[in-house]
Amino acid sequence: xxxxxxxxxxxxxxxxxxxxxxxxxxxxxxxxxxxxxxxxxxxxxxxxxxxxxxxxxxxxxxxxxxxxxxxxxxxxxxxxxxxxxxxxxxxxxxxxxxxxxxxxxxxxxxxxxxxxxxxxxxxxxxxxxxxxxxxxxxxxxxxxxxxxxxxxxxxxxxxxxxxxxxxxxxxxxxxxxxxxxxxxxxxxxxxxxxxxxxxxxxxxxxxxxxxxxxxxxxxxxxxxxxxxxxxxxxxxxxxxxxxxxxxxxxxxxxxxxxxxxxxxxxxxxxxxxxxxxxxxxxxxxxxxxxxxxxxxxxxxxxxxxxxxxxxxxxxxxxxxxxxxxxxxxxxxxxxxxxxxxxxxxxxxxxxxxxxxxxxxxxxxxxxxxxxxxxxxxxxxxxxxxxxxxxxxxxxxxxxxxxxxxxx
Ligand SMILES: Nc1ncnc2c1ncn2[C@@H]1O[C@H](COP(=O)(O)OP(=O)(O)O)[C@@H](O)[C@H]1O
Ligand SMILES: [Mg+2]
Numbered sequence: 001x002x003x004x005x006x007x008x009x010x011x012x013x014x015x016x017x018x019x020x021x022x023x024x025x026x027x028x029x030x031x032x033x034x035x036x037x038x039x040x041x042x043x044x045x046x047x048x049x050x051x052x053x054x055x056x057x058x059x060x061x062x063x064x065x066x067x068x069x070x071x072x073x074x075x076x077x078x079x080x081x082x083x084x085x086x087x088x089x090x091x092x093x094x095x096x097x098x099x100x101x102x103x104x105x106x107x108x109x110x111x112x113x114x115x116x117x118x119x120x121x122x123x124x125x126x127x128x129x130x131x132x133x134x135x136x137x138x139x140x141x142x143x144x145x146x147x148x149x150x151x152x153x154x155x156x157x158x159x160x161x162x163x164x165x166x167x168x169x170x171x172x173x174x175x176x177x178x179x180x181x182x183x184x185x186x187x188x189x190x191x192x193x194x195x196x197x198x199x200x201x202x203x204x205x206x207x208x209x210x211x212x213x214x215x216x217x218x219x220x221x222x223x224x225x226x227x228x229x230x231x232x233x234x235x236x237x238x239x240x241x242x243x244x245x246x247x248x249x250x251x252x253x254x255x256x257x258x259x260x261x262x263x264x265x266x267x268x269x270x271x272x273x274x275x276x277x278x279x280x281x282x283x284x285x286x287x288x289x290x291x292x293x294x295x296x297x298x299x300x301x302x303x304x305x306x307x308x309x310x311x312x313x314x315x316x317x318x319x320x321x322x323x324x325x326x327x328x329x330x331x332x333x334x335x336x337x338x339x340x341x342x343x344x345x346x347x348x349x350x351x352x353x354x355x356x357x358x359x360x361x362x363x364x365x366x367x368x369x370x371x372x373x374x375x376x377x378x379x380x381x382x383x384x385x386x387x388x389x390x391x392x393x394x395x396x397x398x399x400x401x402x403x404x405x406x407x
């Protein structure tokens with residue numbers, strides 16, 4: 001079993017994740033944005049992109065974009081010379097901008113609907129996209145902790161120590177994979193309700209603790225316990241987005257009215273407005289009952305139901321068994337496709353942020369070396385941003401203005 005952090009991606013898989021045309025890969029490499037390695041698959045040496053390089057690529061492209069923001073949707077990866085000689089290629093690519101809601105939770109008062117499973121798949125998938133992710137396990141069963149391959153959770157501090165014993169939240173955080181941190185849980189967390197009930201400002205303690213480390217992350221996602229507990233209430237106070245996982249069976253559907261009532265009550269009590277998404281899980285299109293429940297969910301909760309539907313799949317169970325991502329089991333399978341759609345939808349609540357990227361096509365080895373250092377390259381980008389913009393729009397007015405600016 002390859003651990004999550006050791007996954008490698010084929011050029012086609014990379015292109016799919018980065019939403020970039022595969023033919024642009026050599027240019028990304030030449031421009032110093034992407035590093036590939038050769039890996040032996042059977043008897044053949046294949047070009048592969050290790051997880052760390054995938055994440056580096058996303059960091060680099062986000063950095064380029066943020067620096068080049070004044071140039072509107074243009075991440076310039078070009079030198080002034082390439083612009084002058086017109087040797088610039090453009091492509092659309094996914095740029096991992098900040099998600100619509102930084103603090104999110106997976107929630108349902110009913111157990112067994114797939115909360116812990118989907119939370120684990122979601123946080124791993126978001127980390128693959130280069131986002132800095134913190135997962136918080138708020139269930140004493142510790143299923144998210146185990147799903148993220150942490151087997152010594154019983155020896156580690158949990159959110160109990162933070163909320164009850166005043167442990168600084170940073171001391172409860174562990175790193176589990178590149179870009180992915182976790183506050184684990186263990187059985188001790190099941191005893192939190194009485195001491196938490198006795199604390200002053202009990203429902204605010206969690207959001208205040210999270211606020212102290214929030215700046216270190218792009219997205220913070222909690223898996224919750226299957227109850228209307230004070231701990232879950234505290235997470236509802238902290239969250240902007242509540243992801244309700246509903247299995248497409250009649251009992252799960254029946255429990256939805258209770259779940260929605262709990263959320264509405266919290267909104268009233270704490271004067272908050274929460275965004276809610278309902279995720280249909282374990283869908284089986286061969287079963288009439290599955291189809292009926294999906295139809296009912298969409299009819300009753302129109303606007304809150306995700307477009308993404310998670311099919312019942314052996315790959316998801318296998319990923320749970322391996323304590324890894326569905327990408328490790330079968331990157332081209334239905335489950336990986338479902339988790340892709342779900343992640344994109346929950347992160348951005350709209351279309352993926354795709355931007356135009358400008359790449360120099362005439363780089364020789366020396367110029368490649370000069371832009372391979374991302375920090376240097378970022379500075380370089382700032383100075384050529386407007387030139388690149390001009391190259392893309394072909395506006396002469398812009399060009400003279402740019403030349404003045406940078407001369
Ligand atoms: N889409 C799915 N297809 C197949 N099995 C699933 C799917 N989603 C969840 N499961 C399985 O259902 C079981 C319960 O899921 P879990 O995430 O523990 O639920 P919860 O956290 O809501 O109690 C697990 O064994 C998990 O592997
Ligand atoms: Mg669970």
